Amino acid sequence: MKWIVLALLFSLNVLNYTDKSIIGVAAAPMMKELGLNYEQWGLVGSSFYWLMFVATAIGGALSDRFGPRKVLAYMAIIWTLAQFIPFVASSFALLLFARFLLGVGEGPFWPVAINQMNRWFPQEQRGLATSIISVGAIVGKSVIIPVLVLLVVNYGWRVAFLSTAVASFVWFLLWMTLSKERPTGIVAEEMVQARAQLEKLHWKSLLPVFRNPSFLFPSLAIFAGSWVVAFSLVFLPNYFTEVRGLSPQWMGIVIAIGGLGGAVLGMVFSMYSDYLFKKRKTFRGSRVLFSSIGMIVAGLGFYSITMVESPIMMMVGYALEGGFVALIISIGPQIITTAMPDRPGTIMGLGIAFGSLSGIIAPLVSGKIIQSSGTMIQTGFSQAFLVSAILCVLSGLLMALFTKPDAGISLSSPTEEEQSSVSSK
Incomplete structure (x- = not known):
């Protein structure tokens, strides 16, 4: 089942x-x-x-x-x-x-x-x-x-x-x-225990976590990666057909093969990050620096789409962006959990929720940029691509400079006074 x-x-x-x-x-x-x-x-x-x-x-x-x-x-x-x-x-x-x-x-x-x-x-x-x-x-x-x-x-x-x-x-x-809610046995018991743990969370304890660079800058990198994803979903097909003159069939081929290449690269990059972690035993050496460099390459690869003429080279740029964005979306939450290791699900959810906010902003900003270009649509698209690239590069640099998760923090247990206060509520 x-x-x-x-x-x-x-x-x-x-x-x-x-x-x-x-x-x-x-x-x-x-x-x-x-x-x-x-x-x-x-x-x-x-x-x-x-x-x-x-x-x-x-x-x-x-x-x-x-x-x-x-x-x-x-x-x-x-x-x-x-x-x-x-x-x-x-x-x-x-x-x-x-x-x-x-x-x-x-x-x-x-x-x-x-x-x-x-x-x-x-x-x-x-x-x-x-x-x-x-x-x-x-x-x-x-x-x-x-x-x-x-x-x-x-x-x-x-x-x-x-x-x-x-x-x-x-x-x-x-x-x-065909489906059922859950089986009986050890997996169900694990879920009961996990739910019991989550009910004890004191949300005021999250405030110092939000200021932790191991939460803040990986979340910003996820924000930048999600920005590129949102832009690609809304505008990239139209860019290929209306600006670059590709037929709908060629547009589908570029997105499909470039996307598939990005997915394969993302899995390879994630496996290499796992290899580095097993070898170095540090998050900074295996996760942070690798994914930071990846975000910089993702930004450059994405902007390169506006600078090449061949559909094959467009696929390459799209695949590079997709691979490294996939890396930060998979590795970023792992880095974030070091800011709150005893509550990985909670802190990952908050980081991913912050990252998803770019989905609201990216289409609005990009649409405004493109529309304000008037008849010079290609210039408007190039500027929108540039904004996406700058966000990726900037987030990669900030994460590389300030995120040092191996010295992460852990939440302390609530005091007896806090426990009695919560119980009274």
């Missing part, structure tokens, strides 16, 4: 990435049909993230209270509705609402999916299980995106949205039919 649950979580992550990406793939025909400019399109892209970080925290808490199986089912229904609305939408406001709703529904995916996975897999198998779920994004990027391009080109963008809505509803039916 646990492998069935894992397979369903993997397939849900495929849908998770597909639903986010379709807005970029269908950008040109949607903007033309609905009469939207780049600033408005940036608002559409940003709306996905407006409450995503809040939904991430709330969804995780609800999965503890009501069970992740039930929360995942409700999420799939929200995804179905959010993707069906554009199929019938004829206005900017409806499209905006659909993307906002999708962000609320997809925001809690990772904490809820990992919560469900943890109920079925013992600690020694959870790394493998998490990696399998993560591969869903790779499949979505390298396999499903070209399929979406074909749907948009041959049948229109509304049919592409309808297909994702149907897929989410089919997943819901399979989930309710």
Whole structure:
């Protein structure tokens, strides 16, 4: 049963990435049909993230209270509705609402999916299980995106949205039919103990953690990486077709192969970081400096897309950015946990929530920059790329200079006075 649950979580992550990406793939025909400019399109892209970080925290808490199986089912229904609305939408406001709703529904995916996975897999198998779920994004990027391009080109963008809505509803039916909340035995007992621990957290103790460089600068790097991801989802397909003159088919190929290359590089970089950690036994030598250099290379690689003519070289730049951004998104949370080693889930959630805020800002700022360029769209796009690159390079430099997690902090236990105060409440 646990492998069935894992397979369903993997397939849900495929849908998770597909639903986010379709807005970029269908950008040109949607903007033309609905009469939207780049600033408005940036608002559409940003709306996905407006409450995503809040939904991430709330969804995780609800999965503890009501069970992740039930929360995942409700999420799939929200995804179905959010993707069906554009199929019938004829206005900017409806499209905006659909993307906002999708962000609320997809925001809690990772904490809820990992919560469900943890109920079925013992600690020694959870790394493998998490990696399998993560591969869903790779499949979505390298396999499903070209399929979406074909749907948009041959049948229109509304049919592409309808297909994702149907897929989410089919997943819901399979989930309710095939899955269970949790098994009995040691894994369930581990979850009970973990929940009991979390209930003892005193939130005032988090304040010094927020000032810890091991939390602050890796979170900033995740913010920069998420900025590039948000920009790529909303604007990159349109840049390739409208500015660089690629056909929709070539655009799909560049994104698919570049994305697949980035995913492979990300896994290789993560494995090399693990190797360095085993060899050096320090976070700074194996995680911080390697991922800091990676963020600098990611920024340079991403901006190089604007400077090359060959689609192959565009793939290379996109793959370099994707590989090192994937590295910081996987390694960054590990660095963050050193700021609060006895509460890894809590501090990772806060760091990732902070990072996801860039999803709100990036499409708005980028859309404004592009729109303000008037008829010089290529200049506007180049400036938006440059902002993304500067954020990556700056975050990498700051993390390399100030993050020294091997001298991390740990929360002290609450005093008896604090305990009695909380108990009285």
